[in-house]
Amino acid sequence: MSDQHYDVLVIGSGGGTKISTPASHLGLKAAIVEKDRLGGTCLNRGCIPSKMLIHAAEVAETISTASRYNLRPKGFEVDFEALVQRVSQTIDDESDSILPGYRKNENLHYYHGEARFVGDRTVSVRGKTLSADKVYIATGSRPRIPHIPGLDKVPFLTSTEALRLEKQPKKMIVVGGGYIATELAYYFSALGTDISMVVRSVLLRPEDAQVRAAFHKAFQRHAKVYHEATVDWVTFENGVYKMAICGEGGLKMELEGDALLIATGVVPNSDNLNLAAAGVETRPDGFIRVDDRLRTTAEGVWALGDVAGNFMFRHSVNLEGEYLFRTTIAEPCDEAIDYGAMPHAVFSSPQVAGVGETEDQLQARGADYVVGFRNYAASAMGMALRSEEGFVKILVNRADRKILGCHIIGHEASVLVHQVITLMQMKGTLDDLLATTFIHPALNEIVRNAARDARAKLQA
Incomplete structure (x- = not known):
């Protein structure tokens, strides 16, 4: 027997709000569960703060390259701490503005805490048991931490910490070559940090080969890139990171820096949900198994966004949330999702x-x-x-x-x-x-x- 029963229960306050809020506006009794700040990854530790910081990098790059247009500015000074504090405060204010709206909505209940399934369409959150006719899992993803000898003994950064870092590093080692790695490397580099990138294969591997090659050539102005590289070990002593790598052609070398950013992709937030109790299966890579209607293997349970692994964009989870609200709540039908022309972008330089x-x-x-x-x-x-x-x-x-x-x-x-x-x-x-x-x-x-x-x- 649950403490509260709902028509709709959404786990995750990012893309999941595309379901919970409009459902409540229809008069349905809805609940949303969030263990972190409201707004999800994109608002709090992803696309929005990163693009606010990257815009500052773009302005800095414009000033730095002004001589190409016969302009000779006197340069610029970076108030790095003030920049990060301004962006962080803006993001926190935006996140904090969500809860008052929830409190005014009598059909939408908010639970702050970690949800764990304890049965069919039933979860436990901080000692309360919640059940629902329909459950939607939108718990997102988190940075993937690779196995690197010594990494568990050093205070490294992920994208989450890098976006809140108030002291600008002088020399940063970045492990990774995807869009998160290249965007953050550009941000730090344009503001004056010396960047070394350790890339397992090549930069932006999923891109068209011609684009990928052009990007690799152009990005050399922002970072020293070691591609086709593996990390042998990493240490941290007296504020200095040392990393031994094996680069292209087996070349051994050692890198040093005062900051280390690990940006090697993400893993789904599916492992702490106790999915087995609800009959929800995952794929071998940890993403929740869904069909072309985003249905999980449990009746009345759907998954969307990063945790389902179809696309890893905020614009794609928005589409998924709107699709699920329409086809499972507003206008129930057996229509498969159509992603159409799904685009992407990398906001680097x-x-x-x-x-x-x-x-x-x-x-x-x-x-x-x-x-x-x-x-x-x-x-x-x-x-x-x-x-x-x-x-x-x-x-x-x-x-x-x-x-x-x-x-x-x-x-x-x-x-x-x-x-x-x-x-x-x-x-x-x-x-x-x-x-x-x-x-x-x-x-x-x-x-x-x-x-x-x-x-x-x-x-x-």
């Missing part, structure tokens, strides 16, 4: 953005396609920016001229890609893109010019 398949994937499945390509420099705005490394790459199916993918590296890549996202979502063709009038000389013209290149190749 240069920026990277993509949607759809990469050329590597198209080649692997033997697709018949053409590549539309245009460098930033071959455009009016690209010339104004004095771009040396950016490009737009559009992949077009030869038979029906549908766009299969678009991959961009360069200034505002995360913005430029959106017009292609919309086109792909609407099942549009290359001709639809070319029929659009582009503002001259906006940066977006590069996308059109890449499309023109694809058209020329289709006509050849």
Whole structure:
């Protein structure tokens, strides 16, 4: 017998709020459980604080590179502590503003604590037992800690601590090469920290190979990158980290720094939920097993977001939450989720953005396609920016001229890609893109010019 029974119970206050709040507005009795600060990973220790800090890095980089435009600023000083405190306070205020809204909602009950399943659709939270007709697990993920000899004996940083670090390191060692590692390395580097990156394979491995190669070349200005590297051991003594690595070709070397950031991916927050008690199964990698309707192996229990592992973005969990609210609560139906044209971006320098398949994937499945390509420099705005490394790459199916993918590296890549996202979502063709009038000389013209290149190749 539970202490409280609900129509809807959501575990996790990030993307899960896309279900709990609108359900309560329908008059349903809803509960949300959160063990940390309200707002989830994105607000408190992910995309929002990181982008606020990265914007400061972008401003610093603009000042540092002003001589390219015949400007000679006198440089800048970094009030690192004030920067981090301002961002942290803004984030905390935003998180704190959520609870008063919950308290005004008589249909939504908030429980602060860790939920553990004790039976079918029943959890225990700080001594209280809660049950519900429908349960949604949205507990997210946390930084993955790799096995490195000596790591358990040193005070390393993960992304969580790095975003709150108020003393700027002079020399930082970063282990990892994904989007979290490259974004944070850029942030610290642009503000004056000397960065060494230890990367197991290559930077941004999931990206299109051409983008990946261009990014690796460009990122050398921000960090000394040791790719195809493994870590033999790490120590910390008198404020100094020492790390022995084996780099490309078996080259042995030793790195030193006054800060160590571990950014080697994430693991799902599924291990402390006692899922077995509810009949919820996980995959071998720890992510909760879901079908194409986000149903778990337990009746009346769904999972979404990082813990389900389909996509690891805030925009994807928002889509999942809205889908679940509609298909399981507002307008119940047996409709599979459609992720459509799911995009991504890396807010480093240069920026990277993509949607759809990469050329590597198209080649692997033997697709018949053409590549539309245009460098930033071959455009009016690209010339104004004095771009040396950016490009737009559009992949077009030869038979029906549908766009299969678009991959961009360069200034505002995360913005430029959106017009292609919309086109792909609407099942549009290359001709639809070319029929659009582009503002001259906006940066977006590069996308059109890449499309023109694809058209020329289709006509050849």
